[in-house]
Amino acid sequence: MTGALTELVPLGRSEVRVSRIGLGTAPLSGLYAPVGERExxxxxxxxxxxxxxxxxxxxxxxxxxxxxxxxxFLSGRDRTAATVSTKVGRLLVPGVPAPADQDFHGVPDMIxxxxxxxxxxxxxxxxxxxxxxxxxxxxxxxxxxxxHWEQAVTGAYxxxxxxxxxxxxxxxxxxxxxxxMLARFVTETDLDCVLVAGRYxxxxxxxxRDLLPLCAERGxxxxxxxxxxxxxxxxxxxxxxxxxxxxxxxIVHRARELAARCAAYGVPLAAAALRFPLRHPAVxxxxxxARSAEEVADNAAHLNLTIPDTLWHDLDGNEP
Amino acid sequence: MTWTxxxxxxxxxxxxxxxxxDGPQMAPIRRDFDxxxxxxxxxxxxxxxxxxxxxxxDLDETAEFLALAGSGDLVRGVVGWADLTSADLPxxxxxxxxxxxxxRLVGVRHLVQxxxxxxxxxxxxxxxxxxxxxxxxxxxxxLTLPHQLPAAIDAVRAVPELxxxxxxxxxxxxxxxxxxxxxARIRELAAEPNVFCKLSGMVxxxxxxxxxxxxxxxxxxxxxxxRVMFGSDWPVCLLAATYAEVTGLAETLTSGLTxxxxxxxxxxxxxxxxxxxxxxxxx
Numbered sequence: 001m002t003g004a005l006t007e008l009v010p011l012g013r014s015e016v017r018v019s020r021i022g023l024g025t026a027p028l029s030g031l032y033a034p035v036g037e038r039e040x041x042x043x044x045x046x047x048x049x050x051x052x053x054x055x056x057x058x059x060x061x062x063x064x065x066x067x068x069x070x071x072x073f074l075s076g077r078d079r080t081a082a083t084v085s086t087k088v089g090r091l092l093v094p095g096v097p098a099p100a101d102q103d104f105h106g107v108p109d110m111i112x113x114x115x116x117x118x119x120x121x122x123x124x125x126x127x128x129x130x131x132x133x134x135x136x137x138x139x140x141x142x143x144x145x146x147x148h149w150e151q152a153v154t155g156a157y158x159x160x161x162x163x164x165x166x167x168x169x170x171x172x173x174x175x176x177x178x179x180x181m182l183a184r185f186v187t188e189t190d191l192d193c194v195l196v197a198g199r200y201x202x203x204x205x206x207x208x209r210d211l212l213p214l215c216a217e218r219g220x221x222x223x224x225x226x227x228x229x230x231x232x233x234x235x236x237x238x239x240x241x242x243x244x245x246x247x248x249x250x251i252v253h254r255a256r257e258l259a260a261r262c263a264a265y266g267v268p269l270a271a272a273a274l275r276f277p278l279r280h281p282a283v284x285x286x287x288x289x290a291r292s293a294e295e296v297a298d299n300a301a302h303l304n305l306t307i308p309d310t311l312w313h314d315l316d317g318n319e320p
Numbered sequence: 321m322t323w324t325x326x327x328x329x330x331x332x333x334x335x336x337x338x339x340x341x342d343g344p345q346m347a348p349i350r351r352d353f354d355x356x357x358x359x360x361x362x363x364x365x366x367x368x369x370x371x372x373x374x375x376x377x378d379l380d381e382t383a384e385f386l387a388l389a390g391s392g393d394l395v396r397g398v399v400g401w402a403d404l405t406s407a408d409l410p411x412x413x414x415x416x417x418x419x420x421x422x423x424r425l426v427g428v429r430h431l432v433q434x435x436x437x438x439x440x441x442x443x444x445x446x447x448x449x450x451x452x453x454x455x456x457x458x459x460x461x462x463l464t465l466p467h468q469l470p471a472a473i474d475a476v477r478a479v480p481e482l483x484x485x486x487x488x489x490x491x492x493x494x495x496x497x498x499x500x501x502x503x504a505r506i507r508e509l510a511a512e513p514n515v516f517c518k519l520s521g522m523v524x525x526x527x528x529x530x531x532x533x534x535x536x537x538x539x540x541x542x543x544x545x546x547r548v549m550f551g552s553d554w555p556v557c558l559l560a561a562t563y564a565e566v567t568g569l570a571e572t573l574t575s576g577l578t579x580x581x582x583x584x585x586x587x588x589x590x591x592x593x594x595x596x597x598x599x600x601x602x603x
Contacts, residue, residue: 204436208339250438253501254467260496313345317491318434319524319556320329320340320375320463 005303006051011083011284012221014171014192016138018083020278021303022054023047023296024225024289025070029062032241034106035291037069042293044073050300056195056223056287057132058087058143058175059124063097063110064131071132084134085195085223087143087175088124088156091115103244116142116151118159125163136168141175141195142185149181157189164192177226177243179211186214195287198226198243200277202233202258202269202315203251208280216282224277225287233258233273258315265311271302272315279312322599323367323567324396326590327487327520327551329375330354330385336376345559353555355394361554361563362394371397371551371594373461373487374429379412383419390421397426397594399461399485404430404449413456426594427485428453429461432468441471447478454482459594463487469505476512483514485593488521488553489539494530503538510542516593517543519570519585520551523560536573545574545581549589 008017028040035043047055055074057066067086074082095111115124125140140160145152152174160172174185175195182194194215200207207224215222228234230241236255240247247255259269277283290296332352333341341350362370372385372395382400389395398421402412416425432440440446441464453460462484464472469490476484486509492502509515517539522532540548550570557566574582590596 199436205434206436248438250467250470254438254465257466257493257496257498260493260498264495309344313343314495314527316340316343317465318340318431319521319559320373320431 005278006053008053009284010221011139011171011223012192013219014221016083016171016192018054018223018285019052020285021052021274021299022056022083022223022285022287023052024287025055025057025066026061027289027291027295028069029066030104030106031061031289031291032103032105033291039292040069041073043290043296044070046293046296046300047290048077050296050303052300053081054083054085054285054287056085056225058090059092059128059131060087060090060101060112060143062104062107063112064092065104065107067128067131071134075133079134083138084132085139085141086125086128086132086137087141088121088160089114089116089143089145089148089152091120091124092127114148116145116148117155121156121159138169139171139173139193140169141173141193143175144177145174146176146178146181149184153185153189157185161190171221173221173223175223175225179207179209183210183214186211186218186220191220193221193223193284195223195225197224198229200224200280200283201227201229202273202276203229203242203254212280212282221284222282223285223287224283225289227273227277227286227288228270234270236269261314262311264314265308267305267307267311268302270298271305272307272311274299274302275305275307276315323365323550323586324590324596325362325367325370325552325554326549326594327373327518328358328370328554329373329556330358330388331375331555336378336381338375349555349558355388355392358554359394365563365567367567368394369396369596370394371399371426371590371596373399374401377401377403377431379416382416382425386416386419386421386424388421389424395424396596398424399427399429399459400425401430402428404428404453405445406449409449409452410456413452413458417456425458426596427459427461429463429487431463432472433463433465433491435468438468439471441468441475447475450475450479450482454479459483459485461485461487462490464490466490466492466502466505469502469509473505473509473512476509476515480512480514483593484516485549486515486517487551488518488525489535491521491525492535494522494526494532494535497531497534499534499538506538507542510547515543516547516549516589518551519548519573521553521556523557523566523569524553527560532569533573540574540577545577545584546589548585549593550586
């Protein structure tokens with residue numbers, strides 16, 4: 001199974017290829033708790049050794065720290081073997097971050113200035129290239145434009161489409177926690193891919209209704225993030241995080257019930273959660289965050305596990 | 321013996337997309353099921369009238385079910401689908417009723433189990449829709465998972481004028497044998513007078529090794545026989561048991577009850593909840 005999931009597959013109709021599991025870099029830039037330099041480097045090295053060749057980052061993650069750490073790591077590897085995506089929409093300027101942006105710990109104080117203009121895209125990418133030390137990104141995603149549709153579609157999107165036409169980036173897309181606006185992007189613009197976080201998981205299959213069929217129809221690649229819905233599907237303990245906040249009691253109960261169904265087959269819930277999105281024919285790859293070498297190793301081990309069809313059936317539980 | 325099967329389906333994957341039938345485990349029921357398939361089963365079991373329940377979130381499927389029901393004497397009620405959150409809900413229900421077999425529409429259902437928001441039934445737009453269902457004189461079937469029961473309880477309290485019918489015991493974890501917190505929530509739900517419960521869907525949730533008896537007992541104790549109705553959940557039940565096995569299980573689970581109580585479960589409760597026409601051959 002490792003062979004299959006680390007095999008490189010095309011991202012939508014673009015020439016970019018990704019491993020079916022990618023590493024998300026938000027956790028290793030101090031999401032919810034600080035992560036040391038060496039710990040982060042070990043996580044990246046473990047991912048590489050496990051055959052993961054797709055890495056997703058963003059200026060938002062650790063206020064630039066995720067990009068710096070990923071860039072430093074890739075400088076010692078064969079860059080041409082890796083696919084890297086970053087995002088645009090937040091410019092980093094020194095200052096005290098807004099409360100909503102204070103989830104990252106042990107990181108520089110930076111205000112995230114929302115900017116989905118063409119000029120904002122160019123500036124953001126120039127700064128991301130500087131932080132990573134890379135000479136180009138393979139994929140650039142418009143990040144969280146939930147309240148900025150107009151500017152994103154008239155500013156950021158045309159700018160990215162131009163960069164793609166010029167060959168400066170190889171694939172463009174949008175990355176969000178919602179499906180409706182991503183579906184709108186797919187319908188109204190010419191994206192290569194979407195990154196949908198949290199909306200196609202064992203706890204939330206919302207993307208299966210609108211976004212996934214649409215992407216399949218249009219040949220748009222789908223990257224699925226948030227496969228653990230912020231952690232609860234990795235460890236469904238009371239007080240676990242669900243969608244960036246403390247999980248409501250009902251969600252904990254549901255996650256524990258799913259865990260019990262997995263346990264009957266000797267499968268960890270985290271393994272089923274990681275593998276679940278890959279069953280859908282529209283899904284190109286999962287992007288899974290990890291904050292340590294140990295977490296990466298766990299995820300990699302879960303790639304090898306045989307998950308019986310009967311368990312998927314038990315987890316689906318969608319008979320009418 | 322006269323029996324009412326208060327919950328079965330029909331489908332035709334060759335006519336409409338049924339993506340829920342895609343997995344390998346669904347292969348045994350991934351084919352067309354029509355009334356000709358059901359007929360021998362219910363004759364053998366002594367069932368003589370049924371309630372047909374929607375599968376797809378599709379007004380056309382409901383219209384088709386109504387036309388089919390109206391063309392015969394077997395399907396006396398249809399629980400159809402309409403978009404609860406749509407401003408056009410009253411018009412949609414009126415259109416279904418004015419179509420062929422429209423007088424067989426007895427209720428509405430949505431596959432709440434597939435809603436990612438555990439609080440979906442608490443939403444304002446959803447509860448507005450539930451009020452419109454009540455306003456149309458119809459009932460509402462709840463297809464929830466255990467973690468969605470708190471929102472179901474909220475909806476049942478928020479719309480007391482609506483008759484609710486809980487499907488499949490809210491799919492408790494029969495495989496693992498855990499009763500709580502499901503049982504406590506069932507008792508809380510049953511404390512509201514406007515809710516009925518179907519004794520249905522248990523073989524599917526139980527799998528090969530689960531024991532449905534404690535779950536059935538919770539429901540029978542909480543709702544009482546006058547608010548519990550038998551449903552076969554055919555053809556979904558075929559994943560785990562034949563029609564005859566399902567009716568046999570229901571008889572076993574209710575063997576401690578009096579004949580009058582069993583008459584409630586196998587006939588009268590469904591008639592009352594769904595307003596099925598009175599029998600001409602009353603015993």
